[in-house]
Amino acid sequence: MNLKKYKIDFKNKKRLIPQVLTISFIIFVIAYFSYNAQINMGNRGISFGYGFLSQEASFDITFSMIDYDGSYSYGRAFLVGLLNTLLVSIIGIILCTVLGVTIGIGRLSQNYLIAKAAEWYVEIFRNIPLLLQIFFWYYGALRLLPLPENAINFNDISYLTIKGWYVPKFIWTNFSIFLLSVVVSIFAIFYVFNYAKKQREEIGKHVPAGFISLGIIIIIPMITFLVGGVSLNFQYPELNQLSDTVYNFKGGVSIIPELISLALALSMYTATFVAENVRAGIEGVGKGQKEAAASIGLTRGQILKLVVMPQALRIIIPPTTNQYLNLTKNSSLAAAIAYPDIVLVFAGTALMQTGRAIEIISITMGTYLFLSLTISVLMNSYNKKMAIKEK
Amino acid sequence: MIKSIKTWILVGFASLLLVACGQSGGGAGSKKSKTLENTKKAGFVKCGVSQGLPGFSNADASGNWTGIDVDVCRAVAAAVLGDADKVKYTPLSAKERFTALTSGEIDVLARNTTWTLSRDADIGLTFVGVNFYDGQGFMVRKNSGINSVNDFKNGISACTNTGTTTELNMRDFFNSKKISYEPIAFEKADEVVQAYDAGRCDTYTTDKSGLAAQRTKMSNPDEHKVLPETISKEPLGPVVRQGDAVWEDIVRWSLNTMIEAEEYGVNSSNASSLKDSENPAIKRLVGSEGELGAAFGLDNEWSLRIIEQVGNYGESYKKHIADTGILPNRGPNELWTKGGILYVPPAR
Numbered sequence A: 001m002n003l004k005k006y007k008i009d010f011k012n013k014k015r016l017i018p019q020v021l022t023i024s025f026i027i028f029v030i031a032y033f034s035y036n037a038q039i040n041m042g043n044r045g046i047s048f049g050y051g052f053l054s055q056e057a058s059f060d061i062t063f064s065m066i067d068y069d070g071s072y073s074y075g076r077a078f079l080v081g082l083l084n085t086l087l088v089s090i091i092g093i094i095l096c097t098v099l100g101v102t103i104g105i106g107r108l109s110q111n112y113l114i115a116k117a118a119e120w121y122v123e124i125f126r127n128i129p130l131l132l133q134i135f136f137w138y139y140g141a142l143r144l145l146p147l148p149e150n151a152i153n154f155n156d157i158s159y160l161t162i163k164g165w166y167v168p169k170f171i172w173t174n175f176s177i178f179l180l181s182v183v184v185s186i187f188a189i190f191y192v193f194n195y196a197k198k199q200r201e202e203i204g205k206h207v208p209a210g211f212i213s214l215g216i217i218i219i220i221p222m223i224t225f226l227v228g229g230v231s232l233n234f235q236y237p238e239l240n241q242l243s244d245t246v247y248n249f250k251g252g253v254s255i256i257p258e259l260i261s262l263a264l265a266l267s268m269y270t271a272t273f274v275a276e277n278v279r280a281g282i283e284g285v286g287k288g289q290k291e292a293a294a295s296i297g298l299t300r301g302q303i304l305k306l307v308v309m310p311q312a313l314r315i316i317i318p319p320t321t322n323q324y325l326n327l328t329k330n331s332s333l334a335a336a337i338a339y340p341d342i343v344l345v346f347a348g349t350a351l352m353q354t355g356r357a358i359e360i361i362s363i364t365m366g367t368y369l370f371l372s373l374t375i376s377v378l379m380n381s382y383n384k385k386m387a388i389k390e391k
Numbered sequence B: 001m002i003k004s005i006k007t008w009i010l011v012g013f014a015s016l017l018l019v020a021c022g023q024s025g026g027g028a029g030s031k032k033s034k035t036l037e038n039t040k041k042a043g044f045v046k047c048g049v050s051q052g053l054p055g056f057s058n059a060d061a062s063g064n065w066t067g068i069d070v071d072v073c074r075a076v077a078a079a080v081l082g083d084a085d086k087v088k089y090t091p092l093s094a095k096e097r098f099t100a101l102t103s104g105e106i107d108v109l110a111r112n113t114t115w116t117l118s119r120d121a122d123i124g125l126t127f128v129g130v131n132f133y134d135g136q137g138f139m140v141r142k143n144s145g146i147n148s149v150n151d152f153k154n155g156i157s158a159c160t161n162t163g164t165t166t167e168l169n170m171r172d173f174f175n176s177k178k179i180s181y182e183p184i185a186f187e188k189a190d191e192v193v194q195a196y197d198a199g200r201c202d203t204y205t206t207d208k209s210g211l212a213a214q215r216t217k218m219s220n221p222d223e224h225k226v227l228p229e230t231i232s233k234e235p236l237g238p239v240v241r242q243g244d245a246v247w248e249d250i251v252r253w254s255l256n257t258m259i260e261a262e263e264y265g266v267n268s269s270n271a272s273s274l275k276d277s278e279n280p281a282i283k284r285l286v287g288s289e290g291e292l293g294a295a296f297g298l299d300n301e302w303s304l305r306i307i308e309q310v311g312n313y314g315e316s317y318k319k320h321i322a323d324t325g326i327l328p329n330r331g332p333n334e335l336w337t338k339g340g341i342l343y344v345p346p347a348r
Helices: A013-043 A075-107 A112-126 A130-144 A177-205 A211-226 A258-285 A287-295 A298-339 A341-352 A357-386 B002-021 B035-042 B068-081 B097-102 B115-122 B165-176 B189-198 B208-215 B247-265 B282-285 B292-296 B302-309 B313-322
Strands: A152-155 A158-161 A166-169 A170-175 A231-235 A238-241 A246-248 A254-255 B045-049 B087-091 B125-127 B132-134 B136-141 B156-161 B182-185 B201-207 B225-226 B233-237 B239-241
Touching: A013 B239, A075 A112, A075 A246, A075 A258, A075 A298, A075 A341, A075 A357, A112 A158, A112 A258, A112 B233, A130 A298, A130 B189, A152 A341, A166 A258, A166 B136, A170 A177, A170 B302, A258 A298, A287 A298, A298 A341, A298 A357, A341 A357, B035 B045, B035 B068, B035 B247, B045 B068, B045 B097, B068 B087, B068 B247, B068 B313, B097 B125, B097 B239, B115 B125, B136 B165, B136 B208, B156 B165, B165 B182, B165 B201, B189 B201, B189 B208, B201 B208, B208 B225, B239 B247, B247 B282, B247 B292, B247 B313, B282 B302, B292 B302
Parallel strands: B045 B087, B156 B182, B156 B201
Antiparallel strands: A152 A158, A158 A166, A166 A254, A170 A231, A238 A246, B125 B239, B132 B233, B136 B201, B136 B225
């Protein structure tokens, strides 16, 4: 702990007293409220404890990435909720970054139509409350989708219906060998990039690292199909009749509409903020930098890639980290449309069935805190990497 | 390191906030009822109701709450404060209801809540009685060709409310039938209705009274029907916090008075004229004999006020459930003397 920064002089009593007072006040407040809570809970016959986590949950969840049904424990239900929260957050973060960067660059385009369209996008989606956007996608847009018997058919491979988007299921044989080949390819690519850098810096030779890498990632896994006994089959969804007018799709994987609308709403909303960050970052790079780059004969693409973006990223990353955090936290609005995230499953159903409000809310808050801090740490380390290195 | 200290402080404050919410409300174990005292001081009964379930608790266009659950709160207000209108209603989702009660935000929960062992014993609640005997059923579209729960097949999707016994019964039911299903659980009843109405799910399951009431909200109620089977027992009744025995008795006997009044033929229009009745049971009900109110610190006309201002159970049922077309037939919710199972201990 770097206490020096705060100039605490442990020998000087005048300075020490306020610190001690602050700390004892905080301890007093915490102690007072926890004591009070204990007394009140005791009076009402409410016990406190985390033992319920191992009890049978006895409720089912629409959508889970791990094996789960009601015979598993509340702890497992928590894990299902957490993974679902992570899933929608990761999808949201990827989509909002792609969309945000595109629109951010679009806003600076010389093309009047593109620039204006990007501006309108930002102004519209930024200024409508997120919950309304979620409702719009779920109760508005996705409700217009047809019932399974009239599904929108993508070439008999994939079907879009009001009950979800049905896509083929991948059925692998010897998946582990395939996975290993991908890992090997990634290591190989690292090596190629390092080699290319060395060549460039030492003898000024240009090695087309990008093309070589592309070749590696395609060819090595392909070889496993030919000689490694790896094969991939698809199980296509099929229309299945349940009764006179009730249909669903059997086989394949169903992407539930709750996930689609939540991911869409979260990423389209957050993309506006990312776009503004990107625009601010690019505009924040001095004009002289671009002119200097142009004067040594770099092309426009090269200027953006080699001169502008590295400097712009320093401005873009910190506020964008905040947006990623917001997106993750905002995913808790899932409860409004029955997407089984941690809030709906754990702080909702599990809380209701067990009545353990303090325990469950504390776990849920701790989880979000942990998620946010993890994202912060990751983004901070990336930021450090991009920051100016004084030599 | 500084950061982690900040984090801890944040966690500390967050838990404080939580705990602080659990503060106010009934003192426990004391002979006097703190809830009663607080209610008299505030001048209204704090009552938790649903977010809108026709027949049980539903607000009209001008914000007046009506329904048989609402009538329980009105009865308590009439008994305790002398005016059935002195109730403050708090609409609660299924998820919020118990926390609202245990934290003291409300003093009576009259929100079509099923009486179960774990709720009664585990989470600081006490059920005081049953004001509606219900059971869980399924609603499907009429043209679906599903005429019984035996027509359900693997892959059916079912919408329901999260945090309810319904969610658990549904699992028990489909498991026992060995049918795989897709459960979709929404927080608000209106959201369930919308999702089912739009075709997101093939069946909608909740208490049968709820199905009948929600059907009226569908875009085309005639296209839907409730399947004949009942898959669970759902005794719905008012709930109070554990630890205030006097308040518990007041709520219990306010409800019992309404049912007993029906049994003895005492209703809102004839109650005051029955003061000189021959029947001592009736005289006790209208307060002209005995000192029954004293036991919970009320005057002797508490029960008369309930009957006069709110009516007996039969009147309440007719007005809110039968005449609104939700469930014209009283079924089990008929007096025991008429073939139902409504049976309350004698008020004496």
